[in-house]
Amino acid sequence: MAAPQKKTRSTAQKALIRSALETETRFVSAKQLHRRLEDEGASVGLATVYRQLNALARGGDADTITIAETQLFRACAQTEHHHHLVCERCGTAVEIDPPSEDWMRQIAASNGFEITHHVFEIFGLCAECRASG
Incomplete structure (x- = not known):
């Protein structure tokens, strides 16, 4: 029974990360987005933020660039x-x-x-x- 709960949490976290990225008007790093989510009271791990941002980029829902060896993301309309x-x-x-x-x-x-x-x-x-x- 733990699997459905984990799936629900993963889906909720994915939606939370997507929503947070969509409100950004600039490119942000996973760490910046993670910090913002924590400041807003969300409980989501940094590794989850990285995974979800990369999944969004692979799926064409986020743009990604690298500046000074840091990968940055931006929602892609x-x-x-x-x-x-x-x-x-x-x-x-x-x-x-x-x-x-x-x-x-x-x-x-x-x-x-x-x-x-x-x-x-x-x-x-x-x-x-x-x-x-």
Whole structure:
């Protein structure tokens, strides 16, 4: 009988983590999201947060990037391939259009490559972080 209880807890924790991520407007680490959930009184382990965030990313429900060797996550509302302009300090992200697919194919072909996939993110500092020094 413990198995159904565990399944219920897992499902509840999954929903809690998904909901918390959906309210974030920036990319956050598993540790940041875990800390927020604890501050809000939720009882969820850090390993569970990591597992659920990675599952969301694998399922296409979250975007993931790496900054300074830290994996960050953001809820993904778009179902199609997209890209971001990301603040390296606070994680704020803006969805952007990349250079055209034709440009990418042309650059690849002129260098003897055939594109199998691409990752395109631009990193910098947002206006608020620049203003705060």
